[in-house]
Amino acid sequence: MDLKWLDAFLISGLFDVAMVMGLALLLHLQLGLGRIANFGVVGFWGIGMYVYGVLYVQVDWPFGDPWQFLVCAAAATLAAGVAGLLIGWLISDLDTDGVLMGTLGFAAVVQILATTQDDLTGGARGMGGLSFPYDIGTVKQNEFLWLAITAAVVVVILLYVWWVHRSPYGRLLIAIGGSEPLARSLGKSTFLTKLGLFTVTSAAMGFLGAMNGVFVHFLDIGTIGVAVTLAAMVGLVLGGTARVWGAVIGVILTVGLFDIVVQSYLPLPREWYTQAIPVLREALFGLALILVLVFRPLGILGDMRRDRLMRKIHGR
Amino acid sequence: MVADVVVAPAVTRPRIRIQGAVKSFSGRVVVDVDDLVLGDQPIEGLIGPNGAGKTTLMRMIMHSTPLDRGTISLLPAGGRETVLSSLPAHRMAHHGVVKSNQVIMDFDKLTIWDSLLLAAAEARYEQPHRVFSERTVFGRHEDEIRHYLDYFGFADPTAFALSAGEKKLLDIVRCLLLRPSFLLLDEPTAGLPDELTDKVMTVVKDLAAAGTSVVIVEHDLNVIWSLCDEVLFMAEGSVILRGAPHEIRANRTVVEKYLGEGHV
Numbered sequence: 417m418d419l420k421w422l423d424a425f426l427i428s429g430l431f432d433v434a435m436v437m438g439l440a441l442l443l444h445l446q447l448g449l450g451r452i453a454n455f456g457v458v459g460f461w462g463i464g465m466y467v468y469g470v471l472y473v474q475v476d477w478p479f480g481d482p483w484q485f486l487v488c489a490a491a492a493t494l495a496a497g498v499a500g501l502l503i504g505w506l507i508s509d510l511d512t513d514g515v516l517m518g519t520l521g522f523a524a525v526v527q528i529l530a531t532t533q534d535d536l537t538g539g540a541r542g543m544g545g546l547s548f549p550y551d552i553g554t555v556k557q558n559e560f561l562w563l564a565i566t567a568a569v570v571v572v573i574l575l576y577v578w579w580v581h582r583s584p585y586g587r588l589l590i591a592i593g594g595s596e597p598l599a600r601s602l603g604k605s606t607f608l609t610k611l612g613l614f615t616v617t618s619a620a621m622g623f624l625g626a627m628n629g630v631f632v633h634f635l636d637i638g639t640i641g642v643a644v645t646l647a648a649m650v651g652l653v654l655g656g657t658a659r660v661w662g663a664v665i666g667v668i669l670t671v672g673l674f675d676i677v678v679q680s681y682l683p684l685p686r687e688w689y690t691q692a693i694p695v696l697r698e699a700l701f702g703l704a705l706i707l708v709l710v711f712r713p714l715g716i717l718g719d720m721r722r723d724r725l726m727r728k729i730h731g732r
Numbered sequence: 733m734v735a736d737v738v739v740a741p742a743v744t745r746p747r748i749r750i751q752g753a754v755k756s757f758s759g760r761v762v763v764d765v766d767d768l769v770l771g772d773q774p775i776e777g778l779i780g781p782n783g784a785g786k787t788t789l790m791r792m793i794m795h796s797t798p799l800d801r802g803t804i805s806l807l808p809a810g811g812r813e814t815v816l817s818s819l820p821a822h823r824m825a826h827h828g829v830v831k832s833n834q835v836i837m838d839f840d841k842l843t844i845w846d847s848l849l850l851a852a853a854e855a856r857y858e859q860p861h862r863v864f865s866e867r868t869v870f871g872r873h874e875d876e877i878r879h880y881l882d883y884f885g886f887a888d889p890t891a892f893a894l895s896a897g898e899k900k901l902l903d904i905v906r907c908l909l910l911r912p913s914f915l916l917l918d919e920p921t922a923g924l925p926d927e928l929t930d931k932v933m934t935v936v937k938d939l940a941a942a943g944t945s946v947v948i949v950e951h952d953l954n955v956i957w958s959l960c961d962e963v964l965f966m967a968e969g970s971v972i973l974r975g976a977p978h979e980i981r982a983n984r985t986v987v988e989k990y991l992g993e994g995h996v
Contacts, residue, residue: 579863587842587850588858594839597796601833602851602906603825609858616860658841722843727890730845730870 419556427559429676431566431631432647436671438570438624439648440655440663441577442617448657448720449586450613451593453512456503456519457621457648459526460496462640464622465629466526468492470536472629473545485549489626496622497615504614508607523645530637542636546629559631566627573620578660581720582729589613590722643698647671650701654708656715665716670701744809746828746913746945747771748793748816753802755788762788764969765802771914771945775936777960777977778949781990785969786949787834790916794831795821808913809943828913832920834949838899844889848877851906873909880905884931896923904932908939915939917948921955933959957981965990 439457446452471488499522507518530537537543548558580586588609591599596606629635647670655666674697678684684693708715748770755763763785770776778786791797793804795817804817806827814827824830839847852873857865881889884901893899904920917936921929933955940946950956956963956977963980965973967990973983980986 576863580860583863583866584849584853584857584869585860585863587846587853590841590846591839591850594841595837597821598833598837598839599850600820600822601794601796601825601831603822603855603910604850604858605820605822605855607820612860720841722841722846723891726843726845729866730890 419560422556422560425680427563429680431563432675433667433672434566434570435624435628436647436651437664437667438573439621440652440667441573442620443648443652444663445577445613445617449589449593450610452610453515454519455516455645456523458640458644459523460500460618460621461625461644462526463499464492464496464625466530466537466635467495468626468629469543469546469635473543481549489623492626493619493623497619500615500618504611508610527637527640530640540637542634544634546633548630562631581660646698646701650705654704654715656717658720659717662715662717670704745771745943746809747807748914749805749807751803753792753804754800755792755797756800761969763792768971770947773961774940775946775960777956777963778947778966779956779963780966784966786966787918790831790918794824795819825910830907830910830912831916832903832907832918834918836896836899838893843891844886844893844902847902848905848909849873851909900924912944914945919950921952
């Protein structure tokens with residue numbers, strides 16, 4: 417396959433877009449439907465990435481890839497899901513402020529653990545030794561295949577979210593997000609539903625974290641900072657928290673625009689790439705968030721339209 | 733016709749027993765019921781002046797307002813007694829105890845159809861792994877929902893409920909779809925035109941005739957006098973009188989504290 421058109425920045429940018437889009441879609445289920453303001457996305461993603469990395473590198477498995485990848489990724493997903501279950505249990509009955517603080521605190525704890533448990537994680541030095549679970553030729557070909565696999569996973573998440581909107585489960589999530597007391601009066605266990613949602617979506621975030629670990633090959637505590645949560649949150653809010661396509665459009669307009677167009681095609685000074693660009697990225701995302709909340713709080717796509725959807729599904 | 737007297741039921745139907753139930757807000761006792769059984773008669777009305785504790789008592793039954801002390805139990809027709817006051821709020825509907833809301837409550841992002849399908853849907857279909865079950869749920873409940881939509885004449889059930897009256901009706905239909913065995917209605921006809929009030933009353937009568945116990949709080953006393961088999965008068969947190977509608981209507985205390993001389 418001729419991949420001359422694909423340079424390292426472009427493939428990295430596309431991977432970032434896919435990764436953040438997957439996280440934003442999962443965040444859409446939590447925030448857009450269930451109104452759970454999870455500001456600790458990176459915590460679950462980071463658990464997945466580090467559990468995968470530690471198991472893949474530190475454990476002497478009796479089998480190689482792809483089984484090694486599959487077992488480690490399954491364990492990472494499970495670990496993130498268990499973390500989601502525990503954190504969800506703690507925050508499910510809290511108000512928005514409590515959820516925000518709780519999830520933010522959890523993400524900070526994950527980063528601190530990754531830093532301090534350096535016997536396992538490599539701490540601030542980072543941890544190498546990760547590789548793709550296959551070898552089809554050049555580095556570029558391997559990266560391109562992993563990008564395609566990641567994109568396929570994100571498409572599966574998108575399809576799941578699309579179906580959730582058309583299901584009784586999605587209706588229940590919207591109801592709980594709208595009025596928990598009213599949903600409870602109809603016999604709905606709002607606590608268990610929110611807990612289940614948080615567990616499943618956290619597990620999926622962990623799986624995406626494991627996929628990121630495979631791509632970057634080197635785990636660095638700098639990658640599990642608030643920038644990941646910020647990117648997913650800004651993308652989702654910009655596109656529209658309540659709409660399926662909000663996460664997709666929002667992430668393309670933020671991460672896509674910055675990580676691909678700005679980094680790959682604008683003639684920026686080379687020294688900016690190490691220090692200035694990450695800071696500039698966070699500043700621009702923060703600015704975008706402020707502008708959206710001031711001028712279009714429901715995002716570009718606006719509020720969900722259940723009336724249109726119900727007519728489409730069931731007719732008049 | 734004395735405070736909190738337990739009357740022997742004429743027929744076996746679900747009843748709710750409230751014992752030693754107390755609720756205070758900021759040190760002020762709002763409800764203080766020693767021993768009260770609701771549901772001896774098919775339809776019972778709960779009346780009293782504002783602040784008497786009617787709505788709080790209903791919310792205590794539903795456990796949406798926790799009790800300071802006391803117990804509230806469901807005595808199902810032919811079943812085992814269930815202590816409602818120890819159950820989480822969402823379990824009430826599972827036991828057939830359902831309440832409409834005094835203050836209008838609705839799901840802003842759900843259409844009328846959505847809202848009714850939500851009420852009707854069984855929990856097994858509302859799971860994260862069952863995202864393809866919408867058609868099943870719709871198929872199972874479409875006829876029943878359409879029956880109520882047609883009966884009450886919702887203009888466009890694929891749209892959102894906009895008016896207060898429409899939201900009030902929607903609240904009542906949601907309750908009906910839960911197939912209540914014990915239905916608490918808190919001002920169900922407030923804000924409804926006469927035609928719809930009559931329709932609600934007819935549905936309530938049919939439900940009671942089919943074995944559901946109904947307790948209704950209502951300030952429209954014409955509804956109380958014409959609908960209820962028994963009326964309970966509540967003041968200062970306690971039920972101080974109960975009896976047939978004509979007896980309560982003629983009672984001196986009720987006239988002085990609540991109805992006024994002109995109403996008699």
